[in-house]
Amino acid sequence: MSLSHYYIYIYVGKFSRGIGYFYPTKYIPSAELPDEEYQTILMTGRILYYYTTRVMTGRTEELMKIAPSSFIEINIKNGxxxxxxxxxxxIETTARVGYKVSKGESWMPFHFPDRNANWLTNAALYG
Structure with a gap:
């Protein structure tokens, strides 16, 4: 059976807290913005197949066939x-043409310990 046959349900019937709660948030600009030397924003995130640094999921042969290594989505030649x-x-990684990113942006997962995107990011936190 391929992985596409698995489904995850978060809520069935009703939300655990009743109706979903939405509220506006105040915009806070990034601690570092693009400049002349570093012109692209790097966003990081998760991909469907792995959890954090792949300690367990990285041992799964089927997942390694789907997403074997680090990549960055940016608007250059694929591969x-x-x-x-x-x-x-x-870090050095494989480029993928990204349709989820806008001009001046890139996106990279942080799951791969040999090319961890978090090595490149700012640890600034807002209180």
Missing amino acids: DRSKVTSRRGE
């Missing part, structure tokens, strides 16, 4: 090796 550099370091 090229790319050096991604920030103020904190650099």
Whole structure:
């Protein structure tokens, strides 16, 4: 059976707290914005197949066939090796043409310990 046959349900029937609660949030700009030297925003996130650093899921042969290694989504030629550099370091990864990112943005998962996107990001937190 392929992975596409599995479904996850978060809520069935009703929400656990009643009706969903939505509220506006105040916009806070990023601690670091693009400039002349670093012109692209890097966003990081999860992909469907892995949880955090793949300690357990990285051992699953079927998942490794679907998503075997690090990549960055950016608007360049698909499959090229790319050096991604920030103020904190650099890593080399595979480029994928990204349709989820806008011009001046890129996106990279943080699951892969050999090319961890978090090595490139700012640890600034807002209180």
